[in-house]
Amino acid sequence: MQEPEVMPFGIPEKDGYVLTWVRKDKLGDLINEPIDKDIKLMPWACKVVGCSAPTLKKKLFRYRDALDMDKGGCVRYSTGSGSPWKFSAPEFRDFVSKHKKEFMKSEEL
Template sequence: MQEPETLPFGIPEKDGYVLAWVRKDKLKDLISKPADEGIELLPWACKIASCSAPTLVKKLERYRDVLDMDKGGCVRYSTGSGSPWKFSAPEFRKFVLEHKKEFAKSEEI
């Protein structure tokens, strides 16, 4: 039996694409698969918190023990260049509302 043909398939990331080899017969399933629902990136979080990215990152570091997804929170912290910040939208929005006093401060920290 002949092995199915594989085709290159780009999976979008924050700053470009990652090339993955996918079996031709599985490509249609991969394309039709829905993206993670409720996961947002840093620009979205800046709008929710009404502050710039550098300011938001500094504020998020204060709450790392509570917000880190590895510890049950709603923020996937960036691990370096090319690793995007990710936010569970409903949970992060709720957190900002609960800590609106901190997020409403307009000064850069």
């Protein structure tokens, strides 16, 4: 069996980066994985709450004052197309467990 192709990742000694080799089949994981393991993205949050992304977004906008990272919360709201939603995992889980009655309700809030 042939080894998967490896691709260079990084720029040698430019702006703090170094050149390294990454297996081609692992490159996507590396790019999509947040640097901080406690920072998660929308698919993770949907699993935590148990609903679809559109439904979760409606619920998150209802609690924006409490959840917005700019106001000390645990959610970085998307600022437009291509800007991902980000969640501080431990804090978001705590918030959902404290407000589980509201998060377990149907889509209509």
